[in-house]
Amino acid sequence: MKEIGYKVVWPLGKRIAGPVALAPRVANLSGKTICELSDYGFRAEEMFPLIRTSLSRRYPEVKFIEYGTFGNTHGPQENEIIATLAEQLRQYGCDAVISGVGG
Amino acid sequence: MVATDSDEEFRQKVTGTLVDNIIHAFTSKPAGQSAGLREPEPEQIVFQGTLDEVQEFFIRRQWTDGLPVIPPTIDRVEKFLQCTDRLGSEVVGALLPENREATVWNVAVNGVMAGCRPEYMPVLLAAVEAVSDPFFRIEDAGSTPGWEPLVILNGPIIKELNVNYETGVMRVGRQANTSIGRFLRLFMGNVAGFRIPPGTTDKATIGDTFNVALAENEDVLAELGWESFSVARGFKPDENVVTVQSVVYATAPIASGGDRAREHLDTFVEVFGGAMSTWTHMAVNWGKFFPLLVISPSIARVFAKDGLQKKDVQQYLYDKSKVSVESMERLAWQGGFTGFDPRRMVEEKIISPVYCESDDPKRMVPVFLKPEWIGIVVSGDSGRNRSRGYVQNHEQGPPVSRRIQLPANWKQILQAGQH
Numbered sequence: 306m307k308e309i310g311y312k313v314v315w316p317l318g319k320r321i322a323g324p325v326a327l328a329p330r331v332a333n334l335s336g337k338t339i340c341e342l343s344d345y346g347f348r349a350e351e352m353f354p355l356i357r358t359s360l361s362r363r364y365p366e367v368k369f370i371e372y373g374t375f376g377n378t379h380g381p382q383e384n385e386i387i388a389t390l391a392e393q394l395r396q397y398g399c400d401a402v403i404s405g406v407g408g
Numbered sequence: 409m410v411a412t413d414s415d416e417e418f419r420q421k422v423t424g425t426l427v428d429n430i431i432h433a434f435t436s437k438p439a440g441q442s443a444g445l446r447e448p449e450p451e452q453i454v455f456q457g458t459l460d461e462v463q464e465f466f467i468r469r470q471w472t473d474g475l476p477v478i479p480p481t482i483d484r485v486e487k488f489l490q491c492t493d494r495l496g497s498e499v500v501g502a503l504l505p506e507n508r509e510a511t512v513w514n515v516a517v518n519g520v521m522a523g524c525r526p527e528y529m530p531v532l533l534a535a536v537e538a539v540s541d542p543f544f545r546i547e548d549a550g551s552t553p554g555w556e557p558l559v560i561l562n563g564p565i566i567k568e569l570n571v572n573y574e575t576g577v578m579r580v581g582r583q584a585n586t587s588i589g590r591f592l593r594l595f596m597g598n599v600a601g602f603r604i605p606p607g608t609t610d611k612a613t614i615g616d617t618f619n620v621a622l623a624e625n626e627d628v629l630a631e632l633g634w635e636s637f638s639v640a641r642g643f644k645p646d647e648n649v650v651t652v653q654s655v656v657y658a659t660a661p662i663a664s665g666g667d668r669a670r671e672h673l674d675t676f677v678e679v680f681g682g683a684m685s686t687w688t689h690m691a692v693n694w695g696k697f698f699p700l701l702v703i704s705p706s707i708a709r710v711f712a713k714d715g716l717q718k719k720d721v722q723q724y725l726y727d728k729s730k731v732s733v734e735s736m737e738r739l740a741w742q743g744g745f746t747g748f749d750p751r752r753m754v755e756e757k758i759i760s761p762v763y764c765e766s767d768d769p770k771r772m773v774p775v776f777l778k779p780e781w782i783g784i785v786v787s788g789d790s791g792r793n794r795s796r797g798y799v800q801n802h803e804q805g806p807p808v809s810r811r812i813q814l815p816a817n818w819k820q821i822l823q824a825g826q827h
Contacts, residue, residue, distance in 0.1 A: 308458040311479035315448040316471050316517045316598045318508035330435055339434075345747030348410045352422050359427040381695035381758050381803060401434045 331400055334364040340394055342404035343372035344379035356403065370397045378404070411744055450496070450513045451482065466521075470603045473594050473618070477521035488516035491529035493815045500533060501540020504547035505609050506601025510536050518598055522591035527825045528569060528584065530818075531621075534650035534810040535559050535592055539600075541808045544652065548804040550602050552744075554612025555654040555801040557592050558700070559621040560785060562638035563648030565812060566623045568822055573623040575789040578702075578796070585620040592652070593618035619655055624785045628705040632712035637785045640718065641809050648812035653698055653783070654805020659683040659797035664707060669714035672707055673724045680797040681729025685775045687799050688731045689740035692750050694802035695758035697777045701725075703795045704788040718784045726779035730772035737769070783807060 331337055339360070343349040349372065357369050375393060376386045394402065410418060448454050455465045462479045466472045478484065489496050489512065496513035503510050512533065519532045539546045539557060549555065561571055572582035580586045596602045602610045629636050638649035660683075664675035684699050691697030701721075703711075711721060733750070740748035750763045763773050776782055788794065800806070815821065 310456055310458060311462050311481055312453045312456045313462055313465075313479045313481060314451060314485065314517055315454045316466075316480060316514060316521060316594075317447070318503075318511055318514045318599045319447070319450075321502045321507045321509060327438055330437055333435055334431065343747075345749075346745045348418065348746045350747055351418065352410075352426075355419060355422040356427060356430065359423045360430070363431070380693070381753075382756070403430060 334360065334367050334401070336366040336368075337364075337400040338368045338370060338398050340370040340375070340397055340399040340402045341372035342375055342378045342390075342402060345372075345377045353403075370399065411742065450511070453482075470607055471598055472521070473590065473597060475590075477594075478523055480517045480520045484520045485513070485516045487526040488519050488524075488529045489513070491526045491815060491821050492533060492813070494533070494813070500536050503540060503596075503600035505550070506599070508599045508601070510540055510595070510599050514599060515595070518595045519587075519591050522587050522594050523583070524587040524591055525569075525583065525825060527821050528588055528591075530648075530812045530814050531559075531561065531565065531569070531588055531650055532591055534812045535588070535652055536595060537810045538650060538652040538808040539592070539596075543806065544808045545804050545806075546596070546600055548801075549596060549600065549654075550610040550612065551801070551804060552611060552613050553656050553801060554615035555656045555805055556616055556619050557596070557652050557805060558619040558655045558798065559588055559592060560637060560651040560653070560700075560783075560807075561621055561623040561649070562626065562636045562643070562651075563812070564646060565648040565814075566626065571621065571623040573625045573787050575792075577622060577787045578620055580620055582620075585623070589618050589620040616655075616657070622702065622785060622787060625705055625787050625790075628708060628786050628790070632708060634708065634712065634718055634786065637783060638809060640780075640784075641807070643809065643811065648814065649809050650812055651807050651809040652805075653700065653807035654801040655700070656687070656799045656801045657683075658799075662795040662797065663793060664795065665793055667710060667713075669711045669716050672710055673721065673728075676701070676721075676725060676795070677728040680795070681725060681775050683797055684799060685729065685731035685735070686739060687802075688773075688775050689736040689743065689745065689748060690802045691777050692736065692753060692759055692763060693740060693745050693748055694804075695753065695777070696781075696803045696806055698781050698783060698800040698807050699776065700783040700785065700798040700800060701795060702785045702787050702798070704792055705786055705790040706793055707795055708786045719779070721784060722779040722782045725782055726774060726776045729775035731775050732769070733763075733771055733773055734769040736773070 341353050353372060360367050376382060378386055463476055466477060494512045498512045500510040515532050515536050566573060569584045571584040604610050624637050626636055639645055643649045659680055662679045664672040680701055737748060753759045754761050754764045
């Protein structure tokens, strides 16, 4: 018996946004300002001090804006914080951001 | 894995690998992004073959949930589109993290694949509208605990579509409950992009299977003079409503007995409140918590006989269910919330001051954030005394409801569907 053939369509949907251009990188971190973003979890309170110490040893002029400045970027007030984050990062003269560190 | 590292392992990883990677990411030009493959148009035929060949084609592309699917042919999709007044091209929402359009068309396509009947289409559309609401945060459906959406139905459509609200209500078996639940999981894979490995976005540690759709026994509600789950959420009694909320895990079946409400309530506090207490740290951390309690009709009748409404049950559970701060803080730290700080949450007015009335770690605090946030649905076998609780994942997947939009020719559609 010959089997029926099915002509089928695609079950996904069109992507809303295409690839986004990545921000330019810095030549080195000396004299740069690094902003920290955190969800206040996954040992951030231990991790960020270790990162600061390590980077400062290699780049003595590096400056940090600590994550407490910005609030919890993945918490109950996330939407409000994210809405003003770009402006805040500009205000602090941010050259680079550390974010998305999880466990 | 920071939660299981010793202090020394953690320090070495951070000051070694992590710091090296941070420097590399900041100072090295990343490889250029590819434009990606051109994707098909919605009505484009992407494959032609036998039933087995279609299954293989879909499985290889991770377009299935691992079960066989009904081949989504244009004829079948169009039958679904005939059950809505909305155009196939209408965009219902956008689903993160893959950031794809949810359209009336691809709702129909996935409905076909999941084994739905065409007349379920208005329910499927309302469910997708609900999860497309940014408040629902579908982008977090791949988070570590591995939650699943649960569809809850209210209104006359329950009977019109032959949805089970009696014995074995949360089991696979009845076509409407099963295929509507399956549809939403399939849609989350295909449109939101949550696929288990070799996919990339589903990070559930263990996870669970999809939930079948839950319907409330509105005959019993009418008999008892109780309001429905959807009325409690602000809808009118005769409106058809879909609510979707996250479920992380279910309690054991709650066996409560006796002919007085108090006996049942105390058992609910012990079993339901006890099970929910292992998630209170998450609730406090995020400021949201919407657990669900499904009560079988015979128990609801005992409550009603003693003059209780759903809100009285909610209040009792809220007042009596407690957890120690010590336990909450331990579970929070082990769950990764190492900066867990109820005092900060109180200062930011996210939770009630009741959580910080003293510094005694053994003090007992409420398991639930608000009594009205405990959802209650009456469903299941009328002849048995079991209830069940469902833990909801705080800010991720809070209940979102949508009124079901029926097409103008709904009655003819139902007649054709022989319900």
